[in-house]
Amino acid sequence: MKQSIAKIANLSHRYSRDWAIKDISFEVTEKGILGLLGSNGAGKSTTMNILCGVINQTEGDVFIDGINVRNNPVEAKKLIGFLPQKAPLHMELTVDEYLTHCAYMRSIPAHEIKNSLDVAKAKCGISHFSKRVLSNLSGGYQQRVGIAQAIIHNPKLVVLDEPTNGLDPNQILEVRKLIKEIAQDRSVILSTHILSEVQATCDNIIMIEHGNIVFADSMHAFNNYIEPNSLILILDFIPEIAELEAIPGITKAELLHSNQFRLHFNTGPTITKTIIRTCQDKNWALAEIYLEKSSLDGIFAQLSKKTAKI
Numbered sequence: 001m002k003q004s005i006a007k008i009a010n011l012s013h014r015y016s017r018d019w020a021i022k023d024i025s026f027e028v029t030e031k032g033i034l035g036l037l038g039s040n041g042a043g044k045s046t047t048m049n050i051l052c053g054v055i056n057q058t059e060g061d062v063f064i065d066g067i068n069v070r071n072n073p074v075e076a077k078k079l080i081g082f083l084p085q086k087a088p089l090h091m092e093l094t095v096d097e098y099l100t101h102c103a104y105m106r107s108i109p110a111h112e113i114k115n116s117l118d119v120a121k122a123k124c125g126i127s128h129f130s131k132r133v134l135s136n137l138s139g140g141y142q143q144r145v146g147i148a149q150a151i152i153h154n155p156k157l158v159v160l161d162e163p164t165n166g167l168d169p170n171q172i173l174e175v176r177k178l179i180k181e182i183a184q185d186r187s188v189i190l191s192t193h194i195l196s197e198v199q200a201t202c203d204n205i206i207m208i209e210h211g212n213i214v215f216a217d218s219m220h221a222f223n224n225y226i227e228p229n230s231l232i233l234i235l236d237f238i239p240e241i242a243e244l245e246a247i248p249g250i251t252k253a254e255l256l257h258s259n260q261f262r263l264h265f266n267t268g269p270t271i272t273k274t275i276i277r278t279c280q281d282k283n284w285a286l287a288e289i290y291l292e293k294s295s296l297d298g299i300f301a302q303l304s305k306k307t308a309k310i
């Protein structure tokens with residue numbers, strides 16, 4: 001069984017009047033990537049800031065490798081690397097100057113600093129930019145420098161708050177690949193409001209909404225739990241809506257464009273086989289059929305319905 005590296009117990013936080021998170025509990029296992037998914041304002045940054053000792057919680061406890069972050073922040077922070085939503089970069093410094101500064105901030109002994117820089121830069125693929133001023137790097141490379149500062153002291157846990165925000169599609173793929181690499185020998189918590197980010201990167205997922213956890217399990221369990229319930233059907237022959245709704249398992253059919261329909265179903269995704277067979281039998285000349293992926297809002301709606309049934 002995997003060891004736990006972080007324990008978040010009954011964590012709540014209130015900014016002046018309003019609660020941002022309420023009674024959140026979860027554990028982070030050693031190695032692998034945990035995705036913290038939630039829409040804007042759900043409470044992700046608040047959770048991460050408390051976890052990393054940036055702000056103090058109103059209630060509850062956070063333990064990193066058994067160390068209480070609130071009671072012993074200096075020791076706990078030695079085990080954590082943090083890349084906040086806005087990377088703490090000093091744009092006027094070169095990569096080496098900046099990372100050296102970070103190494104001093106992390107109390108790395110002077111004789112180990114060069115090696116720490118070399119390891120972090122090699123891991124993040126930025127060794128060739130050592131002398132480059134940060135403001136002259138692309139957004140993707142600046143983010144790599146942000147990740148390098150988070151691993152400079154070789155922490156057991158790395159916390160990344162929306163690490164691919166603002167990057168172009170190629171940079172997103174590269175940063176995701178880098179995150180997977182750094183998670184090979186430590187735990188990573190990654191926060192995002194993008195479901196596909198978690199699906200592409202994470203082993204486990206925690207979904208948070210209005211400051212509460214609404215789902216916590218493996219990615220595999222999540223994908224089984226959240227099944228699509230609509231599909232798009234494109235036909236060369238246009239049947240009546242009533243004929244589509246007569247297919248067993250179809251609860252509703254909508255005409256989207258001239259020959260494109262959205263079908264809602266209450267069976268599993270194998271409904272597509274029934275539809276393909278019906279199209280053949282009725283000569284509707286099937287051009288295309290595909291399941292629709294649920295949006296984050298749709299998933300929250302599905303989750304709250306399922307949770308209400310439990």
Ligand SMILES: Nc1ncnc2c1ncn2[C@@H]1O[C@H](COP(=O)(O)OP(=O)(O)OP(=O)(O)O)[C@@H](O)[C@H]1O
Nearest residue numbers: 015016020038039040041042043044045046047193
């Ligand atoms: N410093 C603050 N003072 C008052 N309220 C705050 C503060 N920071 C966050 N909040 C509120 O707390 C709630 C949770 O915010 P938080 O930033 O943790 O969410 P988030 O999931 O990280 O969202 P985003 O992705 O937009 O950053 C929101 O309602 C937000 O407005």
